[in-house]
Structures are given as C-alpha cells and as structure tokens.
Amino acid sequence: MAFQNHTGWRRLTNAARYSWAGLKAVWRHEEAFRQESALCAVLAPLALWLGDGAVERVLLIGSLLLIVIVELLNSSIEAAIDRIGPERHELSGRAKDIASAAVFMTLLNAAVIWLLLFLT
Numbered sequence: 001m002a003f004q005n006h007t008g009w010r011r012l013t014n015a016a017r018y019s020w021a022g023l024k025a026v027w028r029h030e031e032a033f034r035q036e037s038a039l040c041a042v043l044a045p046l047a048l049w050l051g052d053g054a055v056e057r058v059l060l061i062g063s064l065l066l067i068v069i070v071e072l073l074n075s076s077i078e079a080a081i082d083r084i085g086p087e088r089h090e091l092s093g094r095a096k097d098i099a100s101a102a103v104f105m106t107l108l109n110a111a112v113i114w115l116l117l118f119l120t
Contacts, residue, residue: 032074
C-alpha cells in the first residue's frame with residue numbers, strides 16, 4: 001500500500017478514507033448490515049430514553065454497536081472467502097459458519113442485556 005510511508009495526519013486521513021469506503025461497500029452489498037443498522041437506529045434513541053443512568057445507556061448502546069462491529073468482520077470474512085473461489089470447501093464453509101455464529105452471539109448478548117436491564 002502506498003500510504004504505509006505516510007505518518008501523522010496524512011496517514012489518519014487515508015485510514016479514514018479507507019474506512020469510509022468500507023462502510024459504503026458493506027452498506028451497498030450486505031443486507032444483514034443494513035438490517036442491523038436499522039435496528040440500531042431504532043433502538044439507540046430508545047436506549048437513551050429508557051436507560052436509567054450512564055452505565056445502563058452505555059450497556060444498551062454498546063451491545064448494539066457490537067452487533068454492527070461483528071457484522072463488519074463477518075462480511076469481510078465472507079468477502080475474502082468468496083474471493084478465493086466459488087467452489088465449496090469444508091474450511092471455507094466452516095469459516096463462514098463460525099463468523100455467522102459470532103454475529104448470532106452478539107445478537108444474543110444484546111437481547112440478554114436488554115432483557116436483564118428492563119425485566120429486573
């Protein structure tokens with residue numbers, strides 16, 4: 001990569017540009033990311049309203065952001081595996097399944113946090 005020799009603000013600017021390109025790509029190509037982002041857009045304001053204090057709000061919103069972060073990682077794993085080739089391979093399938101399981105676990109984590117905070 002050409003920007004590896006850059007330091008300071010130049011490196012930061014390039015990193016931000018690449019990150020923005022990644023967000024645009026995942027928004028364009030991954031429906032699950034769009035769905036989870038919509039879920040966050042609806043639930044984050046609700047978390048601010050319903051959370052009783054800063055710690056509860058951080059837990060509620062943090063659990064939502066974790067879903068989106070893990071979905072970004074899942075999408076990148078899937079894209080890298082799909083880049084290798086279209087044929088089915090046991091290890092490729094396993095990697096995709098494990099990445100999907102990570103997303104499922106973050107969804108479960110968020111559900112548990114929300115339920116525990118509002119049912120206790």
